């Protein structure tokens with residue numbers, strides 16, 4: 001495998017132990033501050049700011065206010081910035097140009113370590129953001145979501161490959177299982193992707209209770225980030241960081 005681990009402040013992404021990531025879904029500065037408190041108590045490896053939940057996020061100045069609050073209150077925990085589009089589960093609908101302006105303003109601050117955008121975004125949004133993240137040393141996640149079903153394994157593999165071809169540092173797929181077989185298929189697609197000689201880092205998730213095993217066994221399916229619950233959750237199936245550490249550590253110690 002050719003991919004080099006990515007250093008994110010004092011954390012190593014892709015070094016064998018998946019990074020536990022706590023999503024923040026606060027609507028106000030006060031709510032974000034409370035989420036920072038939760039993060040300080042439970043020490044996830046990363047925090048994901050799901051900025052689509054934040055009121056007024058469409059104004060870059062408001063976004064920077066939120067970001068500065070996080071940066072001041074997180075004691076150095078690295079930040080993944082996600083302004084999820086409404087079409088892939090985002091909490092509010094924004095014009096594509098507005099979304100782009102906010103993401104660009106945030107990347108330029110140098111205060112975020114990773115950014116997640118949807119692989120299905122128009123090329124006119126992906127390319128400039130990809131160039132900007134490269135220039136600022138920010139890791140780019142290109143993501144895919146299906147909140148209803150789990151595509152066929154071949155289709156899932158193709159989605160990961162498409163995200164890679166678009167220039168992702170990390171490719172991501174989150175899908176909803178309708179059966180236990182779907183959960184296994186997601187893991188199979190993830191393992192097959194990682195077995196490709198030029199694969200990059202991947203994050204693969206089967207959501208809901210049935211898919212929880214994919215969060216706990218992220219190391220097994222070569223998924224480099226696993227999302228936990230914080231003060232709230234951003235997707236079904238997330239559980240508290242403290243409960244994940246035991247099973248995750250056990251796996252990490254025994255996997256080849």
Ligand SMILES: O=C1C[C@@](O)(C(=O)O)C[C@@H](O)[C@@H]1O
Pocket residue numbers: 023048050082116143145174205207227234235236238
């Ligand atoms: O896309 C993802 C994955 C996720 O949907 C999950 O299932 O844990 C949670 C989201 O916050 C994140 O942006």
